[in-house]
Amino acid sequence: SHLVDRIAAGEVVERPASALKELVENSLDAGATTVEIRLSGGGLDLVEVSDDGSGMSPADMALAIERHATSKLPDERIEAVASFGFRGEALPSIASVARFTLDSRCRGQDGWRLEIDHGIRIGEGPAALPPGTRVRVEQLFGKVPARRKFLRSPRAEYAACLDAVRRLAMARPDVAFTLEHDGRRTLSVRPAGLPQRVAELLDPSLADHGLPIDLDRNGVRLGGVVSLPTFTRGAADQQFLFVNRRPVKDRLLVGALRAAYQDLIARDRHPIVALFLEVPGAELDINVHPAKTEVRFADPQGIRGLLVGGLRSALDQAGH
Numbered sequence: 001s002h003l004v005d006r007i008a009a010g011e012v013v014e015r016p017a018s019a020l021k022e023l024v025e026n027s028l029d030a031g032a033t034t035v036e037i038r039l040s041g042g043g044l045d046l047v048e049v050s051d052d053g054s055g056m057s058p059a060d061m062a063l064a065i066e067r068h069a070t071s072k073l074p075d076e077r078i079e080a081v082a083s084f085g086f087r088g089e090a091l092p093s094i095a096s097v098a099r100f101t102l103d104s105r106c107r108g109q110d111g112w113r114l115e116i117d118h119g120i121r122i123g124e125g126p127a128a129l130p131p132g133t134r135v136r137v138e139q140l141f142g143k144v145p146a147r148r149k150f151l152r153s154p155r156a157e158y159a160a161c162l163d164a165v166r167r168l169a170m171a172r173p174d175v176a177f178t179l180e181h182d183g184r185r186t187l188s189v190r191p192a193g194l195p196q197r198v199a200e201l202l203d204p205s206l207a208d209h210g211l212p213i214d215l216d217r218n219g220v221r222l223g224g225v226v227s228l229p230t231f232t233r234g235a236a237d238q239q240f241l242f243v244n245r246r247p248v249k250d251r252l253l254v255g256a257l258r259a260a261y262q263d264l265i266a267r268d269r270h271p272i273v274a275l276f277l278e279v280p281g282a283e284l285d286i287n288v289h290p291a292k293t294e295v296r297f298a299d300p301q302g303i304r305g306l307l308v309g310g311l312r313s314a315l316d317q318a319g320h
């Protein structure tokens with residue numbers, strides 16, 4: 001539809017995994033305790049997210065697909081990292097570059113459906129669903145060749161989706177997640193404590209070979225699980241880092257991780273890591289683009305020190 005929507009869509013949503021992430025975050029924001037995800041063709045054909053969250057009234061659904069409509073306060077929690085300045089963009093952006101079906105139902109109300117085809121409302125009416133919300137995104141970028149050409153194979157897009165789901169599931173061990181791809185169940189986790197959730201998602205052996213981390217320094221908290229130096233991998237593909245519960249891939253943090261394990265493991269080995277850094281909002285640069293996973297810290301050296309020093313002494317205490 002509107003060119004401006006499609007341009008914005010490319011910024012917020014680049015591939016099925018980023019659409020999936022936005023939808024699941026909305027489910028979590030709506031207080032879901034169960035999130036069910038269905039994909040086909042690596043998410044290129046279908047991304048569907050169903051939740052048992054608050055649901056929306058028909059009027060709120062109509063608002064939700066308008067640009068810049070958000071029900072969330074800008075200063076809500078310390079979401080500076082990922083959301084600030086990009087409130088109310090995700091649903092309209094996704095709906096402008098796909099076939100989009102939004103079903104929702106508040107408790108004690110009837111369900112309603114809105115159908116949108118590349119930004120154009122093509123229908124609405126009653127829908128049968130349990131209380132909560134279900135979003136279907138079909139043929140993402142199907143009519144946007146300029147974007148479509150950046151997409152990879154269904155297999156690669158699926159891998160990115162799985163990665164996104166694992167990160168989201170790790171950040172919220174209290175929520176149940178299921179993932180289905182091309183009709184096959186590929187992930188299913190029930191509510192659990194963090195160490196158990198991480199072991200379930202990454203490696204069951206972490207229950208025995210993992211070191212729980214829980215540190216607090218000047219208002220900065222570091223928690224999670226890291227593998228002992230005796231239990232490492234040949235690839236750095238099992239390292240999950242979060243800042244204020246948002247998944248990040250940050251150079252500074254990865255570098256600090258390396259430094260913490262230096263001399264403890266061979267250069268070509270990598271620990272398994274799920275680490276959550278909680279930093280006061282003022283310590284973060286809020287101007288970093290939300291679709292990116294880099295963060296900027298006001299005091300990078302302090303953060304690095306906490307990670308290297310904290311992990312190092314935890315590993316030392318564990319006898320390494």
Ligand code: ADP
Nearest residue numbers: 026027030064070071072087088089090091133
């Ligand atoms: P944002 O999350 O930044 O507010 P979105 O475009 O992602 O913007 O969503 C727009 C609005 O739609 C949200 O503010 C919320 O009110 C509503 N919404 C979206 N997804 C859900 C959901 N799964 N359950 C309940 N409300 C939702």
Ligand code: MG
Nearest residue numbers: 022025026090
């Ligand atoms: Mg959102």
